[in-house]
Amino acid sequence: MTMAEDIAEDILRAIIEGTMVPGDSLPPEADLAEKFGASRMTIREAIRILRTQNVVHINRGRGTEVNRVEVWTSLDAIMRVSAGNSGSTAFVADRLLEARRMIEVGAVQLAAERRTEADLERLAECIAAMQDAAERDDIDAVVEADIRFHDVILHASGNLFVPLLFDSFGPLLVQIRRKTSSIPAVRERALHHHEAILAALTAADQSEARTAMERHLLPEEGENPATAKA
Amino acid sequence: MALAEEVAEQLLDSILDGVIPATESLPAEAELAASFGVSRLTVREAVRILRTQGIVHIQRGRGTAVNPPEKWTSLDAIVRASAGRMGRGGHVSERLLEARRMIEVGAAQLAAVRRSADDLVALEENVDGMRIAAKEQRVDDFVFHDIAFHDVIMRASGNLFVPVLFSTFGRLLIETRRQTSAVPAIQWNAIEHHVAIADAMRSGDEQRASVTMEAHMDQTQRDLRHHVMGEASHV
Numbered sequence: 001m002t003m004a005e006d007i008a009e010d011i012l013r014a015i016i017e018g019t020m021v022p023g024d025s026l027p028p029e030a031d032l033a034e035k036f037g038a039s040r041m042t043i044r045e046a047i048r049i050l051r052t053q054n055v056v057h058i059n060r061g062r063g064t065e066v067n068r069v070e071v072w073t074s075l076d077a078i079m080r081v082s083a084g085n086s087g088s089t090a091f092v093a094d095r096l097l098e099a100r101r102m103i104e105v106g107a108v109q110l111a112a113e114r115r116t117e118a119d120l121e122r123l124a125e126c127i128a129a130m131q132d133a134a135e136r137d138d139i140d141a142v143v144e145a146d147i148r149f150h151d152v153i154l155h156a157s158g159n160l161f162v163p164l165l166f167d168s169f170g171p172l173l174v175q176i177r178r179k180t181s182s183i184p185a186v187r188e189r190a191l192h193h194h195e196a197i198l199a200a201l202t203a204a205d206q207s208e209a210r211t212a213m214e215r216h217l218l219p220e221e222g223e224n225p226a227t228a229k230a
Numbered sequence: 231m232a233l234a235e236e237v238a239e240q241l242l243d244s245i246l247d248g249v250i251p252a253t254e255s256l257p258a259e260a261e262l263a264a265s266f267g268v269s270r271l272t273v274r275e276a277v278r279i280l281r282t283q284g285i286v287h288i289q290r291g292r293g294t295a296v297n298p299p300e301k302w303t304s305l306d307a308i309v310r311a312s313a314g315r316m317g318r319g320g321h322v323s324e325r326l327l328e329a330r331r332m333i334e335v336g337a338a339q340l341a342a343v344r345r346s347a348d349d350l351v352a353l354e355e356n357v358d359g360m361r362i363a364a365k366e367q368r369v370d371d372f373v374f375h376d377i378a379f380h381d382v383i384m385r386a387s388g389n390l391f392v393p394v395l396f397s398t399f400g401r402l403l404i405e406t407r408r409q410t411s412a413v414p415a416i417q418w419n420a421i422e423h424h425v426a427i428a429d430a431m432r433s434g435d436e437q438r439a440s441v442t443m444e445a446h447m448d449q450t451q452r453d454l455r456h457h458v459m460g461e462a463s464h465v
Contacts, residue, residue: 018385021393069394098340099391106332160248161329164298165395172391 004045007036011050015066016095026056026064072172094219096176101217103165104150105210107157108197112209114158115201122152123198130191143181149194150177156201180219190216234275237266241276242285245296246325255293256286323409323454330403331447333395334380335440338427341386342439345431349386353379353428357421364417373411377404379424383431409454416453423449 001009014020026032032043047064050056054072059065111119126149133141154163180186193216200208241262244250256262256277263270277294280286284302289295341349359375384393396403410416423446430438 016390017388018390018393021385021390069391095389095391098389099395102333102336102392103395106329106336110328155248155251158247159325159328160246160251161325162332163248163251165329165333167298 002045003038004042004049007032007038007043007046008049010036011046012055013091015055016092020066022066022068024066025059025062026066028063069172093176093179096172097180097217097219100176101214103162104153104217105213107154107162108201108209108213109206110159110162111153111156112201112204112206115156115204119152119156120198120202123149123194123201126152127191127194127198130194134187134191139182139187142187143178146181146187146190146194147177153197153201233268234272234279237262237268237272237276238279240266241280243321245285246321250296253296253298255289255295258293324451326403327447327451327454330396331444333392334383334447335443337384337387337389337392338430338439338443339436340389340392341383342431342434342436344388345386345434349382350428350432352382353424353431356382357424357428360417360421360424364414364421367414369408369412372417373404373407376407376411376420376424383427386431410450410457413453413457416457419449419453420446 011020011026020026026047027035029040029043032038032046033040036043038046047056051058051064054067056064056066126145130142130145130149133139133145151163154166157163181190193212196212197209197216200212241250241256250256257265259270259273259277262273262276266273277286281288281294284297286294286296356375356379360372360379363369363371363375381393384396387393411420423442426442427439427446430442
């Protein structure tokens with residue numbers, strides 16, 4: 001990885017970890033050069049990398065500003081900011097998954113209380129579809145059934161704002177779902193987890209539903225979406 | 231309440247409950263008339279009411295579609311109108327609070343572990359700010375420090391995407407806060423809970439952070455129902 005890529009990754013990490021937030025300006029070039037012990041040209045290159053991913057933009061008069069997450073380009077591109085160093089790109093996927101977990105665990109708890117018979121039927125149907133697709137080795141269909149399962153739960157929460165939380169990130173969250181879903185180890189266990197979630201929802205057991213969803217969305221060894229093939 | 235207003239309110243309830251998802255179309259006029267047991271004229275009037283509030287819009291050839299909440303121009307007014315009655319404003323506030331709870335509790339758990347010394351100082355400062363504002367009955371200042379307190383926790387979660395989740399309805403939360411923040415009893419409740427949350431942050435205990443934030447959200451919900459919407463207290 002080049003030095004510019006290294007620096008771009010450091011800056012991205014600071015943004016993902018919330019040290020710098022959308023609307024903030026990056027420190028001036030000269031300051032960054034000193035901080036990273038690099039030439040101003042290298043800094044400029046690092047910023048150019050971040051600009052191609054639409055993570056930052058040049059604001060005439062105010063320097064380089066961090067963009068809102070909704071306009072960042074694809075997740076793959078963000079992760080490619082430090083291509084070749086999958087260990088450290090994991091934190092982007094990690095943080096996204098964390099945010100996703102927050103929403104989905106909350107949603108399933110509400111759904112345990114508010115779900116209708118129709119919701120339960122739809123969920124069972126998604127599980128069957130996922131099973132069928134897995135047997136046929138149709139990965140796209142597996143991913144689709146997986147995402148549908150989760151969408152039914154978001155809507156079964158009986159709260160307009162819950163599904164909308166997913167929209168707040170633009171394409172990133174949809175993409176992380178797709179990526180996670182296509183990891184073989186994840187697919188294998190997903191069916192089992194979905195069944196556990198459905199059982200908890202059928203029993204209207206809020207606490208069990210939460211636990212089942214938490215287990216489902218905790219990443220395990222070797223399950224880093226950064227390394228998954230798109 | 232006029233019939234058309236009642237129908238409009240029930241339609242909004244369906245939307246808030248996610249029965250009619252945002253960006254989907256309302257059922258056809260005739261269908262709505264049948265299910266509400268009213269004339270098509272009344273349905274048309276109800277839809278017109280929702281249109282003036284930016285909640286739905288007409289799509290040529292595709293019926294009436296639901297707008298995403300950011301476009302609901304008078305949602306602030308709807309929320310404000312909840313004072314004194316359990317009506318459509320009340321429903322919005324409840325649903326908002328529910329969604330908010332999910333994120334705040336999650337953020338508190340993360341922040342308990344990831345918070346910095348600066349974050350702890352900022353939390354203290356905002357609690358102090360709330361105390362002073364409460365003593366001097368300056369509602370705007372109180373709201374400011376209340377929101378700032380929660381913002382510190384959002385940022386301390388060490389996850390950029392967490393505050394982003396709030397952008398869906400951040401503006402609306404300010405409005406609901408203004409409602410509760412004007413009541414002295416609520417102000418002191420809030421300060422007490424913030425102190426407990428700040429302590430939990432200091433302790434670095436995830437579980438404690440979750441418990442104290444849940445308690446705060448519970449209190450906010452009770453206060454909203456009791457003081458703002460006028461429901462009898464069953465505490």
